Amino acid sequence: MQDEFEMSMIGEFKFFLGLQIVQSDEGIKIHQTKYTKELLKKYKMDDAKPMKTSMYPSITLGLDKDSPDVDNTMYRRMVVSLLYLTTSRPDTMFSVYIYARFQVRPKEVHLQAVKRILRYLKGTANLGINFYKSQHFSLLGNCDADYVGDKWERKNTSGGCHFLGRYLVSWTSKRQSTIALSTCKAEYVAVG
Structure with missing residues (x-):
């Protein structure tokens, strides 16, 4: 490829589009630990108590007209940030997808549910996807x-x-x- 294109070798990939890449003899790990910590700090959840799951097992969120409205701009920013995080965290995909449905008129119950995902991320910030060498x-x-x-x-x-x-x-x-x-x-x- 160097014969056809101008290239320079700057070493192994460590970051790519916000993804952290760790290469070793065993394989490759892709994670977003740095992004997760920045996200927790941005939404003032870095001191929150970690949760073991990203959503309650038997939750059935609806439009909930009795719950007070919240700032939909902030709610959307939180959901979009979490959607980007699903790139390396498929364990959060379902819960983020559920809460993304309420972006038009989010209520306090929806905001609390999104904050639960952030609390889950607080305890699992180092998780990612591992690709080990295999035949x-x-x-x-x-x-x-x-x-x-x-x-x-x-x-x-x-x-x-x-x-x-x-x-x-x-x-x-x-x-x-x-x-x-x-x-x-x-x-x-x-x-x-």
């Missing part, structure tokens, strides 16, 4: 769907992940565009 490169895909997980629009959520060998390389979580009348149809749409 095994079979492609495996998994998908699943819930049935009427969205209580107000009655839509289902599909999720999926792809592994190359034992390493996660792609993931998704998306609300289905149609309303399924059975769990079988919800699963069929997810596979499609």
Whole structure:
């Protein structure tokens, strides 16, 4: 490539578009620890008590007309910051996706839910994606769907992940565009 293009070697990748890259003999780790700590500091959550999960297991957030309104500009900034963090943190993707639905008129309950994600990140700031050296490169895909997980629009959520060998390389979580009348149809749409 150096014959065709002007290039310079500046060493190993350490940062790329906000991602921290750690290369070792075992493999590569991609994480956003620095960004996570800056995010916690920006939203004054750096002294918050860490949480073990990013959302309550049985939470069903709705439009909640009784809860007071919050500044939607700040709420949107928080959600967009968390969406960028899902680049290296698929464990937060589902909860961030759920709370992103409330960006038009966020309420206090939605803000508290987003702050819970930040508290979860406080305790897990060093997590990321690891790619270890391997000779095994079979492609495996998994998908699943819930049935009427969205209580107000009655839509289902599909999720999926792809592994190359034992390493996660792609993931998704998306609300289905149609309303399924059975769990079988919800699963069929997810596979499609």
